[in-house]
Amino acid sequence: MAMKIDREFENYVSIVADLAAKADKWSSRPAWIEYATNNICNLECVMCSKADGEPVMAMKKSDAEKVVGQIFPFASVVTPSANSEPMLGDMQFLARMCKEHQVFFNIYSNATILNGSKFEHIAPNTYKLWISLDSHVPAIFEKIRVGADFETVSRHVKEIIPVAAKHRVPLGFVVVLMNENAPILADFIDWVADISGPHRAPDVRVQEMLYNSEAAAKYDVNLTFSKDEIKGFIDQAAQRARQRKVGLLCDMPGELYCHVPIETNEGHAPRGIGPEFLDKLIGTIQQKFPHFCSMASTYMKVNPDGAVFPCCRAPQELEMGNVLEKSVWEVWNGEKYREFRRKMNCGDYPDVCSTCGVLVNNPHYQAVQKAKAKAEAQETVEAQGNSGV
Secondary structure (H helix, E strand, O other): HHHHHHHHHHHHHHHHHHHHOOOOOOOOOOEEEEEEEEEOOOOOOOOHHHHHHHOOOOHHHHHHHHHHHHHOOOOEEEOOOOOOHHHHHHHHHHHHHHHHHHOEEEEEOOOOOHHHHHHHHHHHHEEEEEEEHHHHHHHHHHHHHOOHHHHHHHHHHHHHHHHHHHHHOOOOEEEOOHHHHHOOOOOOOOHHHHHOOOOOOOHHHHHHOOOOOHHHHHOOHHHHOOHHHHHHHHHHHHHHHHHOOEEEEEEOOHHEEEEEEOOOOOOOOOOOOHHHHHHHHHHHHHOOOOOOOOOOOOEEEOOOOOOEEEOOOOOHHHHHHHOOOOOOHHOOHHHHHHHHHHHHHHOOOOOHHHHHHHHHHHHHHHHHHOHHHHHHHHHHHHHHHHHHH
């Protein structure tokens, strides 16, 4: 265990050194990996590309062993997802590799297959479990999450909660904000608090819809409600979260962003594992290097077809290479990655980054941008004064 911790800390130090030097070729390695052996899901949620018949991808076992063998020795966390339900991937293989390399899962599941007994097998190697729900109202839930049965999912959630408590695994719930669930967001907070029971300290993440399907547009919250109304729904949810001691992160643009931290540590006692230290490092990166996306500084997404991306959104324009054609490290320090880092370091952000909450909702980034704008305005005033305008 000590050797793995040593390697992780050395890598964290290297990440900071690479950022401080504004290097484009990095000596550090990604500490957070998003990878699944396939992209299969059993649902066709209205906002997901699965609803439009996204082609199935699967990585051969021999290729998976090669890729995982390269990246897991340095990694702290793996998110076993490829726009998919992780329980439909080769979780036995990933669990074995996590145990071998002392890597912890950060799982996003729709809880249609994952139940208490199945979670018991992977909980010791799980950093955090996120359950994607979108609504606590059965009719709305089943309308959004096509193919899911609310009664089954709620039963599984009730089974999972005591297992998570037993293994001290933090539990979160995910909501994609849309016109169907926005008005009842505060009630969803109540449902989470009630189903979690006392002292569980759950949290809720509200995410912006990315319109990955044709059907998504008609669920756009902005089509039905004004910005003020949407902000009102979020403010009500935030007030309820404080009352019920539920954490809330509304990862939304601009004034819709909201963060209510969990006020109690019960159920979240530190376990002294790598992901907890990595989480602290990410906070430090946001503060000390706000110009550089904190996700791109630590993260690598590898699709089942081998395509590599620097973040979970994985837009096609940010594909960095393919690990089925080159080694992971040839991609990691390949020209596309190096050019991406050069642009990030000089503030020449790709369009998808310039509007992403991971970067722009960082208050330290916002402070730098405001100071920059103020300085530029002052320079303009001085230039006009010197020219006699």
